Amino acid sequence: MKRRDLIKKIGFAAGTVALSNVAMASPVASDQKKRRVLKVAHITDVHIRPEYNAMARFKKCLEMIKKDKVDLILNGGDSIYAADYDNIKKDRVLELWSCWKKSVELVKDIPMYSVLGNHDMWWQGKGDELFGKPGVLKMLGLKNSYYSFDKNDWHFIMLDSNHPQTPGMLDEEQWNWFVQDVKSNADKAILIMSHYPLLSCTGIVDNKPDFIGPFKVSGSYNHLDIMKFIEVFNKNKNIKVCLSGHIHLLDKVWYNDVNFLCNGAVSGFWWEPGDDNKSSYKQTVPGYSIINLYNDGSFDDEYIKYEA
Numbered sequence: 001m002k003r004r005d006l007i008k009k010i011g012f013a014a015g016t017v018a019l020s021n022v023a024m025a026s027p028v029a030s031d032q033k034k035r036r037v038l039k040v041a042h043i044t045d046v047h048i049r050p051e052y053n054a055m056a057r058f059k060k061c062l063e064m065i066k067k068d069k070v071d072l073i074l075n076g077g078d079s080i081y082a083a084d085y086d087n088i089k090k091d092r093v094l095e096l097w098s099c100w101k102k103s104v105e106l107v108k109d110i111p112m113y114s115v116l117g118n119h120d121m122w123w124q125g126k127g128d129e130l131f132g133k134p135g136v137l138k139m140l141g142l143k144n145s146y147y148s149f150d151k152n153d154w155h156f157i158m159l160d161s162n163h164p165q166t167p168g169m170l171d172e173e174q175w176n177w178f179v180q181d182v183k184s185n186a187d188k189a190i191l192i193m194s195h196y197p198l199l200s201c202t203g204i205v206d207n208k209p210d211f212i213g214p215f216k217v218s219g220s221y222n223h224l225d226i227m228k229f230i231e232v233f234n235k236n237k238n239i240k241v242c243l244s245g246h247i248h249l250l251d252k253v254w255y256n257d258v259n260f261l262c263n264g265a266v267s268g269f270w271w272e273p274g275d276d277n278k279s280s281y282k283q284t285v286p287g288y289s290i291i292n293l294y295n296d297g298s299f300d301d302e303y304i305k306y307e308a
Helices: 016-024 051-067 090-107 132-140 172-183 226-235
Strands: 006-009 036-043 072-075 112-114 147-151 154-158 189-193 239-244 251-255 258-262 287-294 299-305
Touching: 036 051, 051 090, 051 287, 090 132, 112 154, 154 172, 172 226, 239 287
Parallel strands: 036 072, 072 112, 154 189, 189 239, 239 258
Antiparallel strands: 006 299, 036 287, 147 154, 251 258, 287 299
């Protein structure tokens, strides 16, 4: 039996249909051949907490990521367990963030880039340094809730899906920044990460087995402003991958040459006994993704189960 199970998902880049034309042309120089330029780990929905032996289990996940020798870690939000509930006090918020910081110390030598999840914010301590988004930014060491960066000819855009009135969309200021950021990086392949999925089929399958449609898909499952995103994607074919989490279900949507990867949760069923009497949420087991990014804008990825 293998040490871990791999569920392999192959990424398809726009333009691969042109390979036959390349083969007929003069030989490609060796330094122009397809090569991996980045190896990325995507973790999401860790929901770290002191209960259910969650810290030790998360550290097992991080140990495996270390062995994968990744160049960076993308953290898709909901890093801690439910700071947003009405009954949560500051002591509990501090306890949860302490669990997070002690755990990720294990990968302190690997750059980590995070976005905010809906459960990360503490809304009961107005005026406190840990209140709301500023409190999460402080705990994660971020300057802003949305930002971008470059790495090895790839451009990464980290979005904040937590709209104050309608979760699952960007406010006007962030949207204008996003459009300009895309325009300014037309020469690079782009990967976008959000907490809420931009586009996903999980809004259909995350129902009871006997449910009969029609299906109503909320902003939790698909960004409410997805049509605006699609218009931007149509005009910018260098956008290749959109990562997300939030649903704790694993799916992949390929639409108009863009790959939308909604990955499963590190915490599975929030670390509790799940639908398989272990820790699965529906059919998705706890895991993380390894994503290989290439110099031609293509990618491939694997969803890795870290618990036997």
